[in-house]
Amino acid sequence: MNDTGVFDLSRRVAMIVGAGSGLGRAIALGFSRFGANIVSADLDLSNAKETASLAQDQGGEAVGYQADVSDGSAIQGLVSDVVEKFKRIDILVNSAGVASHAPSETMTFDEWNRVMDANLSGTFHCCRAVGAVMLRQGKGSIINIASVGGLVAVGRGTAAYGASKGGVVMLTRELAVEWASRGVRVNGIAPCQFRTPMLEAVLKDPQYNPDQLMQTWIANIPLGRIGEMEEIVGPAVFLASDAASMVTGHILSVDGGYVAR
16 A cells, blocks of 8 residues: 555556646556556547556556547446456546637637537446446545636636536536445546647647637636646546545635735
8 A cells, every 4th residue: 555645546456538738647546646547538549548648657457438529428338347357446637628710700610519428428327337336335536627727717618628627527417416325436527738748739739829729718717827737637536535534516616826916
């Protein structure tokens, strides 16, 4: 058993969807260091397996799977495979998602549906499939990665993204209330801008001046900087662990003070 006290995740099975890169990978590797067995799932199978390999290098058990969160039937099949292998799922992190920057007046229906399918419907598909497993167990912790963009309006063409993440916030609260009496806790994390591959892609978008965009982000974060990926690990470990046994339906802003302004 790791010397991590109430935060210890030893022998627990943690399924991280969107674990192939960014915050999902950071959380997967963080959970591994706290003793969890890791199910690394991502749309990109090679990235999922790379995360699993990195977790194994830390001494833990880990396996990589392909996961298209927009396909509810595929997610149900994935969860069945995971349960067949590990017999249970104790922790679920929903970190898969896409960004979108399109003016609302010209946004296509296809773009709107792409964002909703990945960010909101995808989160529901995973919560539904894994939640059923946890309800049978009588215990589990689900962590949905939302965004400050789901709590406050950001602008700059993020209507679809903000609406999808706002949906994730309310889905988290609804499921928390629905499943609390049966032992399943459901919480969310709402990050501000973090230094992830997705953010780097935004900075490379030719429609933006990267220096100006970074200055705009930092101006809205009282700590005066964007987040680093490792800084998501502590909040996620807390919500996954017994340290948060009385915490459900909460959206933990990991945002350097963004929504406190």
